[in-house]
Amino acid sequence: MPANTTYLAHHFESLEKQTYAARLGMWLFLATEVLLFTALFAGYGVYRYLYPEAFREASRGLETWIGFVNTLVLVTSSFTVAMGLERATRGDGRGTRLLFGASILLAVLFLGLKAVEYTHHFHAGELPGRFYTSDAVQGPGGPIFFALYFLITGLHAIHVVIGMTVLAVIGWRAGRGAYAAEYHVPVELGALYWHLVDLIWIFVFPLIYLI
Amino acid sequence: MAAHGNASTAEHAGVPHHSHVGRYVVVWIVLLVLTVSTWAIAKVHLPGPLHILVALVIAIAKGALVALFFMHLYDQQGANRLVFATSLVFVALLVGLTLSDYATRYPLAKPPGSEGALPAPDYAPPPTSRTH
Numbered sequence: 001m002p003a004n005t006t007y008l009a010h011h012f013e014s015l016e017k018q019t020y021a022a023r024l025g026m027w028l029f030l031a032t033e034v035l036l037f038t039a040l041f042a043g044y045g046v047y048r049y050l051y052p053e054a055f056r057e058a059s060r061g062l063e064t065w066i067g068f069v070n071t072l073v074l075v076t077s078s079f080t081v082a083m084g085l086e087r088a089t090r091g092d093g094r095g096t097r098l099l100f101g102a103s104i105l106l107a108v109l110f111l112g113l114k115a116v117e118y119t120h121h122f123h124a125g126e127l128p129g130r131f132y133t134s135d136a137v138q139g140p141g142g143p144i145f146f147a148l149y150f151l152i153t154g155l156h157a158i159h160v161v162i163g164m165t166v167l168a169v170i171g172w173r174a175g176r177g178a179y180a181a182e183y184h185v186p187v188e189l190g191a192l193y194w195h196l197v198d199l200i201w202i203f204v205f206p207l208i209y210l211i
Numbered sequence: 212m213a214a215h216g217n218a219s220t221a222e223h224a225g226v227p228h229h230s231h232v233g234r235y236v237v238v239w240i241v242l243l244v245l246t247v248s249t250w251a252i253a254k255v256h257l258p259g260p261l262h263i264l265v266a267l268v269i270a271i272a273k274g275a276l277v278a279l280f281f282m283h284l285y286d287q288q289g290a291n292r293l294v295f296a297t298s299l300v301f302v303a304l305l306v307g308l309t310l311s312d313y314a315t316r317y318p319l320a321k322p323p324g325s326e327g328a329l330p331a332p333d334y335a336p337p338p339t340s341r342t343h
Binding site: 020023024027028030031032034035038039041042045046049050051052053064068071072075076078079081082083086089139140141191192195196198199202203205206207209210211 | 230231232235236238239242243246249250253262263266267269270273274277278281282287288290291294295297298299301302305306309310313314321322323324325326328
């Protein structure tokens with residue numbers, strides 16, 4: 001019996017078709033994730049259009065350097081995940097575990113900086129809707145900006161936590177030799193999820209912090 | 212575990228045998244450079260819509276690099292690209308149609324305090340005592 005049949009589920013004709021199906025399924029899921037965030041981005045677009053001055057002022061009050069450093073951190077974690085997948089294609093499960101572990105540490109740094117930022121907003125009263133007590137921005141634009149700010153970055157942070165869990169489980173399994181050079185689909189799909197989290201942040205950063 | 216498998220299976224599944232390390236490193240460095248430049252450009256004063264335009268163009272370039280090379284859309288079969296491209300079409304529809312709705316509204320239909328709306332001098336900020 002060829003080695004690759006051990007990974008083959010009985011309802012697939014070949015490992016090749018199984019891999020195609022798994023990838024396509026993952027991409028369909030990622031498409032729904034893109035649309036989930038798009039709804040929030042559309043809301044952001046509408047209110048930014050309605051309250052341009054308030055959004056500019058509120059955005060100026062953010063700690064731009066934290067968003068900037070977090071972008072560098074997340075891009076780097078995406079790189080280490082890509083390298084982890086590269087190790088998996090060579091059958092080096094321990095290498096994958098090490099690189100996924102590095103990505104998780106970078107994600108912890110990302111969330112830590114986010115926590116610093118959130119703490120600052122809580123103390124400054126920069127909170128959504130009627131909880132907005134800061135007098136930095138006058139009118140209804142400020143509370144709306146921070147509602148969208150917390151929704152977008154909060155939903156993204158939830159995705160970071162889910163992604164860390166996925167990387168931890170798959171990295172741990174890879175280190176124990178659960179995958180091999182000819183079968184590493186879970187590593188690939190976990191990496192895809194992490195890259196999507198990075199991809200979304202790439203758009204969050206300029207929209208929330210820079211403009 | 213199967214350490215030595217059928218190498219041709221991996222190849223057919225879209226995993227090439229040559230290394231991707233060099234490509235990953237280049238993409239990573241370009242992403243870092245683009246991040247630094249978008250941050251630096253944001254500090255420069257640009258006229259009106261140019262600001263958001265430059266920021267979005269750089270973000271789209273970075274996103275394309277991630278999707279094409281980190282997520283391997285560049286060297287995978289067409290179905291995955293089609294799924295992702297379709298999601299981008301719906302992104303354009305959702306954002307584009309919603310914004311064009313708001314951009315073409317009669318001033319009275321705009322919420323108070325917003326740009327272009329009729330003045331609302333009696334607007335009072337929401338009560339602030341709830342958080343304390």
